Amino acid sequence: MAPLRRTTTDLEVSVHDDTALIEARIERFVTDCVTPHLNSRPLFLSMESWDAQGEPVPFAEESVQTFAPYAPGTRGRGRR
Numbered sequence: 192m193a194p195l196r197r198t199t200t201d202l203e204v205s206v207h208d209d210t211a212l213i214e215a216r217i218e219r220f221v222t223d224c225v226t227p228h229l230n231s232r233p234l235f236l237s238m239e240s241w242d243a244q245g246e247p248v249p250f251a252e253e254s255v256q257t258f259a260p261y262a263p264g265t266r267g268r269g270r271r
Contacts, residue, residue, distance in 0.1 A: 238263065 239258035 238261040240261040241253070241256045241258045243253070
């Protein structure tokens with residue numbers, strides 16, 4: 192009787208087929224981490240800026256400055 196020979200395809204499917212495990216991990220990730228945040232309440236933020244005259248600015252100088260409201264979408268004064 193001749194020995195039983197397996198092809199590479201047989202080995203790939205039977206030995207390393209972790210499809211069910213991977214799909215279960217993806218399902219758990221979506222259920223635990225993504226779905227709870229799909230319908231969460233939005234957070235409204237306010238932004239303030241200070242026009243620094245050069246960088247880097249030492250913390251001691253920055254911490255005593257007066258910051259003014261900064262609207263989202265407004266182009267920064269230091270950006271060109």
